[in-house]
Amino acid sequence: MRPRSLRLRLTLVVTLAVGLALTVASFVLVNSMSNTLFGDMADAAARQVDKVADAVEHGQPLPPEDPSAATMIRVEDQDGKLVTSVPQTGAKAAADRPVPAERTRAAGSAGAEPKPPAEDFEIVPARTVTTPQGEVRTIRAISRSGQITQSIDLVVNSLLVAAPVLTIFVGWLTWFAVDRALRPIEAVRRRAEAISHSTLDERLPEQDTGDEVGRLTRTLNRMLDRIASGARRQREFVSDASHELRTPLAAMRAELEVSLAHRDSADWRNVATRLLDDHRRLERLTGDLLTLARLDEAAVSRRAEPVRLDELVAGETSAVRHAEVRASLVPVRVTGVVPELVRLVRNLLDNADKHAAGVVAVSLRVDGGSAVFAVEDDGPGVPPDQRERVFDRFHRVDGSRDRASGGVGLGLALVRRITRSHGGEVTATASPTLGGARFEVRLPLN
Structure with a gap:
């Protein structure tokens, strides 16, 4: 039992609350009972005083004794001596007892509420009349x-015994109930404490109870699924990035070693040109990796602004150098980050330019509340079973992409990541007019 445990705090709070409630309820009960009983006694005595006083005042016989009454009526003279009483017998000793002045009610105070008696007999309402x-x-x-x-x-x-016993019982019952309720949480805590970065495949024990604990456990397991998936993607990303970075570095080193081994016959101008190409490829790869890392960082500051997408697309079509560009653009305004949208358009155009046989078609239109940007080519296209995987990092379609063409498999991954960060989606299908690949991006309008 820890002083800071939730079990102890809940038990103390409930026990104190019940004890306080029972104390107040007991006080109210005793006070109400006392007022009611003594009030009824005073009312009955006042009625009897009125009856006897009316009879004495009019010279009539005294009313007969009420068998159910627990009150005796004294008729006294001016000196306080007993003249007669009702009943005539029975409580004679009490009738003859001297009446303390401080316990006697003033004349005409019939019906006043009495104070609780300290003795077996209580002086209650009195009335003075003239015969x-x-x-x-x-x-x-x-x-x-x-x-x-x-x-x-x-x-x-009875309350002095029952109230503490009931309070203790409620405290024990609360302790037992809270302990039973917290056992599954404690089991989840112990299991969660044992899960580390190397055991992310383990899951918390779920209980099909349908209560808050069961829902919490399912939510935590789903969170662990997301963490494990993210960690797996991170490991794959690091592995793939290391492999892609190693390739140009190894090529550059081999080029230098061969040239140095035959330094007299080496064409250093061609060596420098090839090294520069490898450097550009390496620079582009690291730039793409940095962009992906920034996009994956949820806390990154991104300045979105209204963008004329048609003007942006028209300015990037000049990057297509190996194919004929057929553009069909309508004025469209979206909200986004300009450098990211430029990278999206440039990557799609560059991808189409590499794989087109001779024609690249670019279109921009409005469909409902979305801007639809499409890039098509007349190349070999993307097989149906690869149309989703082409957006994975470092993925290449067999026979259509290789390192010789300059691609490292990050361009389309960047396209999807940028599109989703702007609230849109990108899909890969077959071009209905050119027969090659068609990449369609949908972005919400401004």
């Missing part, structure tokens, strides 16, 4: 309150 003979009589009620006091004491004693 037909001119004599002054005080009619006073004395009620037996012992049974009421005993009943209240019994309730108080």
